[in-house]
Amino acid sequence: MINGISETTSSSSTSSTGSSNPGGVSSAAEMQDQFLALLVAQLQNQDPMNPMDNAQMTSQMAQISTVTGLEKLNDTVTSVTSQFNSMQILQGSSMIGRTILSEGDQLGVVSVESVDEAGNTSQSVMGTGAFNLSDSSPEVTIKILSASGQVVDTMDYGTADEGRNYFNWTPPEDYEGDTSNLRFKVEARNNETVVAAQTLSPSSVISSRVDNGRLYLELANGDIKTLDSIEAVY
Numbered sequence: 001m002i003n004g005i006s007e008t009t010s011s012s013s014t015s016s017t018g019s020s021n022p023g024g025v026s027s028a029a030e031m032q033d034q035f036l037a038l039l040v041a042q043l044q045n046q047d048p049m050n051p052m053d054n055a056q057m058t059s060q061m062a063q064i065s066t067v068t069g070l071e072k073l074n075d076t077v078t079s080v081t082s083q084f085n086s087m088q089i090l091q092g093s094s095m096i097g098r099t100i101l102s103e104g105d106q107l108g109v110v111s112v113e114s115v116d117e118a119g120n121t122s123q124s125v126m127g128t129g130a131f132n133l134s135d136s137s138p139e140v141t142i143k144i145l146s147a148s149g150q151v152v153d154t155m156d157y158g159t160a161d162e163g164r165n166y167f168n169w170t171p172p173e174d175y176e177g178d179t180s181n182l183r184f185k186v187e188a189r190n191n192e193t194v195v196a197a198q199t200l201s202p203s204s205v206i207s208s209r210v211d212n213g214r215l216y217l218e219l220a221n222g223d224i225k226t227l228d229s230i231e232a233v234y
Contacts, residue, residue: 088215091227092208095217101130101232102225104201107144107169107182125179127169130200130231136162137188137195144169145183152177160188164200164231200231 099108108128115121127144140157153172157165171179188195203219210216217225 088210088213089208092210092215092217095205095208095233097204098233099202099204100217100219100225100230101200101202101234102223102229103198103231104203104221104223105183105185105199106201106203106221106223107184108202109179109182125171127171127179127182127184128167128202129169129184130164130166130202131160131186132164132198132200132231133160133162133188134196135190135193136160137190139189140165140197141187142167142169143185143187145185146177147181147183149183152182157186 109125110128112124112126113121114124129142131142133140136159138159140160142155142157143151144153144155146152152175153169155167155169157167169184184199186197186199188197201221201223203221203223205217206220207218208215209218215227217227217230219225
């Protein structure tokens with residue numbers, strides 16, 4: 001863009017740039033200094049009978065101002081991104097130990113302590129889960145499945161409303177299988193119409209991390225979820 005500089009001046013400027021910045025990448029401040037040096041050199045060497053007009057000079061100064069502004073904008077974006085990541089890390093750490101509800105069919109299992117009339121305590125397990133219905137249904141059935149897909153038990157849930165519904169499941173007394181990896185399936189009908197059901201699995205958060213600007217939560221059941229996939233926290 002800058003014309004009329006003598007060959008000697010141009011060569012000197014190139015040599016200076018190379019020695020001060022061996023990598024060949026200049027910051028906006030260095031570019032601005034180089035621009036001003038070249039501009040002064042051009043003014044000193046211009047033809048007095050054909051000087052640079054104001055429009056040309058203004059255009060060249062606007063270009064260097066744009067480069068400077070872009071670097072400042074980039075610094076600002078980098079700073080904001082860093083602060084956002086720090087906020088996400090803090091938010092993720094506050095989720096550790098909490099139970100979240102997200103899409104999935106794994107049955108949540110909790111330990112329950114009960115006391116009989118004689119004051120004796122005993123431990124048992126109870127399964128928990130939830131589901132969303134696209135419409136209300138008077139006929140909801142929940143099937144508890146083993147990890148291999150075998151039906152372990154069938155619950156007659158009865159009537160359920162549109163939206164979120166929760167349930168608890170107590171294993172049959174004669175059930176001796178593993179309760180740590182059970183699944184569940186929800187079947188709902190409204191007369192002859194099948195009502196769409198989305199299964200929701202509860203699990204506790206055991207760790208969190210930020211990767212490429214997104215917060216990920218690692219769950220006790222082995223799943224990894226993002227914040228936008230969480231249906232509820234309790």
